[in-house]
Amino acid sequence: MGTREQRLAAIRKSFPDEALVAEVPGGDLQTFRVDRKVLVDLARHLKDDPDLDFKLLLDVCGVDYPERAERFESVYHLSSLTHGHRIRLKVPMPADAPVVPSVYPVWRSADWFEREAFDLMGILFSGHPNLKRILCHPAFQGHALRKDYDPGQRWLLREGEQDEPVWARAVQEDEDHFETQVLNLGPSHPASHGTLRTVVRLDGEVITQAETEIGYLHRCFEKMAESHTWNQVIPYTDRLNYCSSMMNGVGYALAVEKLLGVEAPPRAQSIRIILSELSRVMDHIVDIGANLNDIGAMTPFLYMYEAREELYTVLEACCGSRLTMSYVRVGGVSHDVPADFGEGVRFILKRVPQLVADMERLITENRIFRQRTEGVGKLSSEDAIDWGWTGPCLRACGVPFDVRKSYPYMGYDQLDFKVPIAHGGDTFARYLVRVEEIKQSLRIVEQALEAMPPGPIIISDHNVALPAKEKVYTEMESLIWHFKLVMEGMKVPAGEVYGFTEAANGELGYYIVSDGSGKPYRIKVRPPCFAIFQAYPHMLKGHMIPDAVAILGSLNVIAGELDR
Amino acid sequence: MWAELAVTTAKVVVVALAMVTTVPIMVWVERRGAAFIQDRLGPNRVGPLGLFQPVIDVVKLIFKEDVTPAAANKGLYYLAPLISLGVAMVTFIVIPFGAGHDVSLFGVPLRGLIVAPDLNVGVLYLLAIGSLSVYGIVLAGWSSNNKYSLLGGLRSSAQLISYELAMTLAVLGVLMATGSLHLSDVVARQSGAVWHWNAVTQVIGFAVFLVAAFAETNRLPFDLAEAETELVAGYHVEYSSMKFACFFMAEYLNMATASALTVTLFFGGGTLPGVTLTGWLGLFVSTAVFVAKMCFFLWLFVWVRWSLPRFRYDQLMQLGWKGLLPLATLNLVWVGIAMTMGWLR
Numbered sequence: 081m082g083t084r085e086q087r088l089a090a091i092r093k094s095f096p097d098e099a100l101v102a103e104v105p106g107g108d109l110q111t112f113r114v115d116r117k118v119l120v121d122l123a124r125h126l127k128d129d130p131d132l133d134f135k136l137l138l139d140v141c142g143v144d145y146p147e148r149a150e151r152f153e154s155v156y157h158l159s160s161l162t163h164g165h166r167i168r169l170k171v172p173m174p175a176d177a178p179v180v181p182s183v184y185p186v187w188r189s190a191d192w193f194e195r196e197a198f199d200l201m202g203i204l205f206s207g208h209p210n211l212k213r214i215l216c217h218p219a220f221q222g223h224a225l226r227k228d229y230d231p232g233q234r235w236l237l238r239e240g241e242q243d244e245p246v247w248a249r250a251v252q253e254d255e256d257h258f259e260t261q262v263l264n265l266g267p268s269h270p271a272s273h274g275t276l277r278t279v280v281r282l283d284g285e286v287i288t289q290a291e292t293e294i295g296y297l298h299r300c301f302e303k304m305a306e307s308h309t310w311n312q313v314i315p316y317t318d319r320l321n322y323c324s325s326m327m328n329g330v331g332y333a334l335a336v337e338k339l340l341g342v343e344a345p346p347r348a349q350s351i352r353i354i355l356s357e358l359s360r361v362m363d364h365i366v367d368i369g370a371n372l373n374d375i376g377a378m379t380p381f382l383y384m385y386e387a388r389e390e391l392y393t394v395l396e397a398c399c400g401s402r403l404t405m406s407y408v409r410v411g412g413v414s415h416d417v418p419a420d421f422g423e424g425v426r427f428i429l430k431r432v433p434q435l436v437a438d439m440e441r442l443i444t445e446n447r448i449f450r451q452r453t454e455g456v457g458k459l460s461s462e463d464a465i466d467w468g469w470t471g472p473c474l475r476a477c478g479v480p481f482d483v484r485k486s487y488p489y490m491g492y493d494q495l496d497f498k499v500p501i502a503h504g505g506d507t508f509a510r511y512l513v514r515v516e517e518i519k520q521s522l523r524i525v526e527q528a529l530e531a532m533p534p535g536p537i538i539i540s541d542h543n544v545a546l547p548a549k550e551k552v553y554t555e556m557e558s559l560i561w562h563f564k565l566v567m568e569g570m571k572v573p574a575g576e577v578y579g580f581t582e583a584a585n586g587e588l589g590y591y592i593v594s595d596g597s598g599k600p601y602r603i604k605v606r607p608p609c610f611a612i613f614q615a616y617p618h619m620l621k622g623h624m625i626p627d628a629v630a631i632l633g634s635l636n637v638i639a640g641e642l643d644r
Numbered sequence: 645m646w647a648e649l650a651v652t653t654a655k656v657v658v659v660a661l662a663m664v665t666t667v668p669i670m671v672w673v674e675r676r677g678a679a680f681i682q683d684r685l686g687p688n689r690v691g692p693l694g695l696f697q698p699v700i701d702v703v704k705l706i707f708k709e710d711v712t713p714a715a716a717n718k719g720l721y722y723l724a725p726l727i728s729l730g731v732a733m734v735t736f737i738v739i740p741f742g743a744g745h746d747v748s749l750f751g752v753p754l755r756g757l758i759v760a761p762d763l764n765v766g767v768l769y770l771l772a773i774g775s776l777s778v779y780g781i782v783l784a785g786w787s788s789n790n791k792y793s794l795l796g797g798l799r800s801s802a803q804l805i806s807y808e809l810a811m812t813l814a815v816l817g818v819l820m821a822t823g824s825l826h827l828s829d830v831v832a833r834q835s836g837a838v839w840h841w842n843a844v845t846q847v848i849g850f851a852v853f854l855v856a857a858f859a860e861t862n863r864l865p866f867d868l869a870e871a872e873t874e875l876v877a878g879y880h881v882e883y884s885s886m887k888f889a890c891f892f893m894a895e896y897l898n899m900a901t902a903s904a905l906t907v908t909l910f911f912g913g914g915t916l917p918g919v920t921l922t923g924w925l926g927l928f929v930s931t932a933v934f935v936a937k938m939c940f941f942l943w944l945f946v947w948v949r950w951s952l953p954r955f956r957y958d959q960l961m962q963l964g965w966k967g968l969l970p971l972a973t974l975n976l977v978w979v980g981i982a983m984t985m986g987w988l989r
Contacts, residue, residue: 263791271873285795285957374873376864376954382682448865448953625795626956629874 084110087165090131095122104170108338108577109157111168116180119171120207123186126158126167134158134167135465137187138580138611139589140194141604142201144227151175154203155591156183157578157606161465161481168578173203182208189468192614200225200302215295215643218243224303225602231303245291248279260288263625267296271374271629274639278617278628285624290617297643305603309569310336310410313600318404320607320641323366324359324584326352326395328641329408334489335579335590336410339572342539348412349490350532354425355395355407357521357528361432362391363584363636364472364514364521371511371633372443375452375626380439387435394424410570411545412538425529429522436518444515453508457619457631460505468611471586472517473635475501476509483582494531497524507634544570569598585609585636607641647752655758656737663736667896668698670942677946702889710885713789720787725883725890728780732897735773738766739904740828742914742931746922758828766827767819770905771812774860777898778804781862781869781879784891788882796878799957800869803859806964807866811856813972817849817979818842818909821988831913838917843910845988849975850910852968857902859960862895864949868957903941904934911937 087110088103095101100118104111114122126134138157145151150172159166171180182205184190194205195214202223205211213220217237222229248262260283266272275296281289301320305313317332318325330352337343344352369384392402397418399407407413443449459467464477474481482499484492500516502509538545546565547558574596580589586608593602612635620628672687672695679686687694712721740758747753763769778800785797821842822830834840843850859866870878880891907913914930921929955963982988 261791263795270876285798372953376867376871376873377952378678379682379950382684386683442951443953446953448955448959451959452953452956624956624958626871626874626954 087132087167090129091122091125093129094125107168107575109166109168111170114169114171116171116173119169120181120183120186122169123156123183127186131163133160133162136161136470137183137189137193137468138470138587139578139591139604139606140183140190140197141591141606142197142203142225143593143602143604144201144225146175146227148172149174152178152201152203154180154197155604157589157591161479164486166578178202179204179206181206182211184208187468188466189611189614192610193468196610199223202226212243213295215298217241217295224300229303231300243293245279245289247281247289248291265625265628267293271632273370273633274637274642276613276632276637276639276642278620278632280620280625280628282625287620287623287625287628290620290628292613292617294613294639295643297639299644301644302603302605305600307599309598310572310600311570313603314408314410315404315406318406320605320644321363321583321585321588321609321638322403322640323638324356324363325403325405326355326359326407327363327581327583328588329405330356330490331579331581331583331588332590333408333410334581335577335592336572338579339575339577339592339594340410340544340570341573342411342541342544344412345536345539346491346533347416347535348537350528351398351413351417351537352408353490353492353495353528354525354532355398355405357524358391358394358425358428360521360584361518361525362388364518365391365432365436367584367633367636368439368511368514371507371630371636372439372449374629374633375449377443377446377449380442383435383439383442387432390428390431394421394428397421397424409538409545411541412536414538416537422529422532425525429526432522433519436515440515444512450508452626452630453511453634454504454506456507456623456627457634458504458506459615459619463615464505467615469586469615470611471582471584471608472513473510473612474586475499476513477505478503483580483587487580489581492524495524495527497521497527507630510634571596571598572600580606583608585612585638585641588641605641605644607644609635609637609642613637613642651752659736659741660733662741663733663897663900664893666900666942667893668702670896670899670946671698671701673942674946674949677943678950681947681950705886705889705892708885710887711882713882715789716882717787717789720783721882722887724780724784724787725887725894726780727783728777728894729890729897731773731777731780732894732901735770735898735901736904738763738769738827739901739908740831740913741904741934742928743921743926747924747927765825767815767825767830770827771808771815774901775804775808777860777894780891780894784883785869785879788879790882792875792877792881793879796869796871796875796881799871799875800862800879802957803862803866803868803960803964806961807856807859807968810852810964810968810972811860813969813976814846814849814853814856815909817846817972817975820976820979821845821983827908827913831908831915834912835915836917838912840917841910841912845982846910846975846979848971848978852972852975853910854906855963855968857906858945858948859964861898861902861945863899863945865952865955866960867954868960871954899942899945900938903938903945906941907934907937 100115101122102113104113126132136159138159141155143153143155152173154171156169173180180203182194192214194208197203198205198211199213199215200223219237219241220235260281263280263282265278265280267275267277277293279291280287301316314329317328320328365384365387369381373381395405396402399405459477461477461479464474478501480499480501485499497520500513502512542561547561551558552562572594574594576593578589578591580587588608589606591604592600595601619631676686687697690696690700781800782797785793818830822833834842862869880888914934916933
């Protein structure tokens, strides 16, 4: 792993000046305050020095501190897959010149993250090749996540003002290119599950150039979180990756708990693990089913949906809703599981493998399917890391990185499971990895269910969790706690934390800044498919439209978490 | 003269009505069959077992708003569904649906349950008319003035040249063995025993023909022209109401024709091995046998559609040129050798 001192020493080799690169003491991650003049040099050093080896740029985001002299801060989260360590870089900049050099030349994954920080925070990344708005539309004025932005304003996008790539307008007809045309795939297209728009230039049916436009489902999750209490944010997290909403809530709760310094009771952790893994199964099932449907095989899609239906039944029994569960609370979960929970889960453990086996018999060895997926959307492991990929898509490129194994949380280290990888890096490899992960997740569920301890499902710290209702009605003390929590919200100590979990699509990160009040100061979600999807237009070149559809399905892009 | 006309009219009415009736029945079979394969219920609300669902569907389609895109090429846009449906409606006149050479109606010999018994270019007619159906699709794709439609039409024409040749070669094997273009002769030659069926004597030709038939009907795994997850709905994306219904009916009619053709060319038509009946009984039994065999292939169409993923169109062309064409040629060689050696009857 290496210690903080070793990492500091490795940085000091090339950056001895304390004024340019300073270590910030404490914090959940080793943090460096970096002068923007040396950012790109430092980035290159961090990436290339074998002792540091930060190949994976996880997240770039902006934070606005209006009262500070240097108002904006650009925050980078880096991870090294070989050493397993993580650091955070913070680059402050003044309000009148919020300019910072782009790290896109070092890590390509900065592409969309920097565009997002520009769009929502107004930070200018000099040297970025395509710095334009990404989540908000082109007619939008101002930068929504700045603290002085008035959220009541409305900006209308009129006909003809839509974002269009420059090359799409250019006429490209000469002797060699008389068959090209520009085609809009989406935003409303049967294969774009969610609203994703991809503009492609076609030569016949071969894609020669592509660009994606996202943001159709942007609903300012991060801005809304700033005006809600900590627990009120949880229903919003459900709408990030709505195919596996439980895991978003768990990731968020874990991040807040980290900042609070509390831990949910064992039974709550156990429930969270079981439902998270069931959600992972659900997510993979939906993705495989939808991907197969896009390739033309509708029957396995419906087999998978039957499995999902069974899973929903269990989730519904726990919390009353099927899609957006809102089951997690900071410090535990909202209710205990029903009495027949074990029975329901055991039925799933029996039924889902049958359906998956049916699907595998239909598809895995099917030659048409193999032809359609093998070698389609191939990405090397270096490129995948460079683009910031995590999760099943990265593992399909042969990189055995799984947060549950590398940075165990909630007791994943006590469970016996394997992290499946494949080496193809193509659509077929992603399918294989997901199928195997379904089986591993079910193994986890089985073990967690056996080991599920009795006990409370939420912590008894009444700074965090509401007291029991009967106590509120009978005890003065509890009534006061209840009143204070409901009226003011829980007080999370000032500070910042990057909480990360392995969601269905990859690493789901929550960078949370608290100022000690009852509401989050800043929440930045690092949605896994945001990083994955930015590679999509680059993967399309040379493929055909049917391939574009097959690749899109295999990346499992969920517009809810992509656009937030 | 009048009696002959009456007989022909009667045959046209019987055959045409039977073929058109297959459409709603097949729609029902397709939907219920898909549901059966996919472990769900399917339409079961309208009538017993949902049998009246197709009727309601037709009513719905008739009352749907008929939208014409402003930028469409109006003439061709209206013509295209008619071509598709028209071609589908005339192909089956040369198919012998049943025996009955020895019965007469109104004093006129019936000469089999076949609309045009005298057409001595039966197979050629079928292939020629069958190839026309692509014009409906290409014109629909082009005249809709929609990029997705256009791609669907393009794919369809690419598909046509890739499989049509192999299909024709496969049929040629049958014709060589028969020595006649009359489909009734093809059927007559296969009577007697199962091993006289062309499906047995020309296994490769049969396989090639069957695959090509799937491609001809534009159904999965070859529904590239439609490909709803890629091209939205392909060539008929801009069609609504009854104009869409024309394409829809044409697809199912083509399926019925392709099944009937497969039965005729390779599965002994209306003959039942070991059974020789004459007169009206022979006519009815052979027709029933034909329909039974046809039902098997119709079900095969449904079965395959809900089991296989879709090809990419360069892969279909590869299959057509590099797989089916050499195989069909191989079949021709085999038929030639077998005929010379006297292995074929």
